[in-house]
Amino acid sequence: MASRTFTVQRAFNNNVLLVKEEPSGSEVILLGKGIGFSKKPGDAVDVDDQRIEKKFRLENEHHIKQYHHLINEVDQGVIGLSEEILAMVAKELTPVLNEHVHVALPDHIQFAIQRLQNGLEIVNPFLFEIQTLYPREYSLAKRAAELIELHFGVEIPDSETGFLALHIHSAATPFPVSQTVRFTNLIRELVQHVEERTGAKLKPDSIDYVRLITHLRFAVERIRQGKAVQNPLLDRVKELFPEAYQLASSLTALIGQRLDLEVPEEETGYVAMHLQRLLQVNDT
Numbered sequence: 001m002a003s004r005t006f007t008v009q010r011a012f013n014n015n016v017l018l019v020k021e022e023p024s025g026s027e028v029i030l031l032g033k034g035i036g037f038s039k040k041p042g043d044a045v046d047v048d049d050q051r052i053e054k055k056f057r058l059e060n061e062h063h064i065k066q067y068h069h070l071i072n073e074v075d076q077g078v079i080g081l082s083e084e085i086l087a088m089v090a091k092e093l094t095p096v097l098n099e100h101v102h103v104a105l106p107d108h109i110q111f112a113i114q115r116l117q118n119g120l121e122i123v124n125p126f127l128f129e130i131q132t133l134y135p136r137e138y139s140l141a142k143r144a145a146e147l148i149e150l151h152f153g154v155e156i157p158d159s160e161t162g163f164l165a166l167h168i169h170s171a172a173t174p175f176p177v178s179q180t181v182r183f184t185n186l187i188r189e190l191v192q193h194v195e196e197r198t199g200a201k202l203k204p205d206s207i208d209y210v211r212l213i214t215h216l217r218f219a220v221e222r223i224r225q226g227k228a229v230q231n232p233l234l235d236r237v238k239e240l241f242p243e244a245y246q247l248a249s250s251l252t253a254l255i256g257q258r259l260d261l262e263v264p265e266e267e268t269g270y271v272a273m274h275l276q277r278l279l280q281v282n283d284t
Contacts (some may be wrong), residue, residue, distance in 0.1 A: 006045040010071060011036040012080030018071070019045055027064065029056040029102070031087045036080075054087045058099060066103045074110045081151055082106035085144045086171060092140055093172040101171040108167055108177075109148060116154045124159035126184045128204035129191075131162070132213055133184065134169050141165035183220065186258050190216050190251055197247050198279065208278055215274040216251075223255055223263055231266035233273070241276045248272035 006019040009027065014037045017030045032051035039045070058064045071079060082105045090097055115122060124130075131138050141164035145156035156164075166184070170177040191213060195201055202209040222229060231237075238245050248271035252263040 004047045006030070006047055008039050008041055008043040008045060010041065010076070011039040012076050012083065016080040016083045017045065021047075027058055029058070029083055031055075031083060054090060056083070056086070056090075056097070056102065058102065060099055063099050063103060066100075070103055070107060074106050077151065078110045078113070079106045081147060082109055085140075085147065085168075088143065089140060089168050089171050093136065093168070097171045098174060098176075100176060101167060104170070104177055105167050108163065112156075112160050112163070113148070113152050113154055116156070116160070122157060122159045122163070124162040126166075126181070126188055127159055127162040128209075129184050129188050129213060130165050132204075132210055133187065133217055134165050137168040137172070138162070138165040140168050144168070183224075186220060186255065187213050187216055189258075190220075190254065193251060193254060194247065194275070194278070197250070200278075211274070212278060215271070219252075219267060219271050220255055220259075223252075223261055223267060224259055226261075229264065229266045229270065231269040234266055234269040237269045237272050237276075241272055241279075244276040244279055245269070245272040247275050247279075251275075 004024075005022045006028070007022060008017055008019050010018040012018065015031060015033055015035060017036045017039060019028050019030055020026070021028050030045065030052055031054040032049070033053070035045070035049065035051040058067060083102070086097060086101060086105065112122065138161065141161045144164050145161045148154065149156055166177055166180050170180050173180070175183075191202065191209070194212065202212065245268070248268045251271055252268045255261075256263040
C-alpha cells in the first residue's frame with residue numbers, strides 16, 4: 001500500500017494550507033500555527049506534522065469546483081482567515097461543518113470588506129432577532145469580526161457581525177444561509193404581527209421580547225421538522241384564553257403559509273399559552 005503524503009496546492013497564509021492527499025488525490029484544508037510559513041505549491045507536508053490542528057476535507061464535487069473558482073477570485077488572506085474562523089467554529093460549536101460554508105463565508109467576507117472600504121453602509125434588519133436566536137453564534141461572530149478588523153483594518157459594525165453569525169449558524173447546521181435568513185425573517189414577521197394585533201411595541205432588550213421569539217423559534221422548528229405534539233390542555237386554552245388563541249391561530253396560519261406546511265391545532269394551543277402571558281403583561 002502506498003504511503004499517504006500531502007502536497008501543497010496553495011498557502012493561504014502562515015496558518016492555512018490547501019493540500020492534495022496522495023495517493024487518493026483528494027484535497028484537504030490544513031490548519032495549524034505556522035504550518036504555511038514559506039510553503040510553496042509542490043512542497044511536501046508530513047501527514048504527521050505536529051503543527052496540524054485541524055483538517056477539512058471537501059467531498060462534494062460541486063463544492064470543490066466552487067472552491068477552486070473562489071481561490072482564483074478572492075483575496076488569499078480572506079480565504080485563510082475564513083478557514084481560521086471556521087476552525088474556531090468547529091472547536092466551539094460542532095466538529096462537523098456544512099461543507100458549503102468554505103465557499104460562502106470567504107465570499108461574504110470579501111464582499112463585506114469591499115463595501116466597508118468604499119464607505120457603503122451595511123444594513124441588517126434582523127440584528128436583534130439574530131442576537132437573541134443565536135447567542136453562541138453571535139458571540140463567535142464578534143470574535144471573527146475582531147480578527148477581520150485586525151487583519152484588514154476595517155471597522156466591522158454590529159450589522160455585519162449579525163450576518164457573520166448567520167454564516168456561523170449555517171456552518172453548524174445542514175441548512176444554507178438563505179434558509180437561515182428565511183427562518184429569521186419569519187420570526188421577525190411573526191413578532192411584527194403580534195405587535196400590530198396587540199398594539200404593543202416590544203423592546204428588543206426586554207424579557208418579553210426574548211421570551212416571545214424564543215417560543216416562536218421552537219414552535220417554527222417543530223412545525224418545520226414535522227414533530228408531533230400532544231396538548232391535553234387544548235380545549236381549556238380555547239375556553240379560558242380566546243383572545244390569545246385567536247392571535248395564535250393567525251400566527252400559525254402565517255407560519256403554515258410561509259413554510260407551506262400544515263400546522264396541528266395542538267401547536268396553536270401551545271403558542272396561545274405563551275401569548276397569554278404577554279397579553280396579561282400588556283393589560284397590567
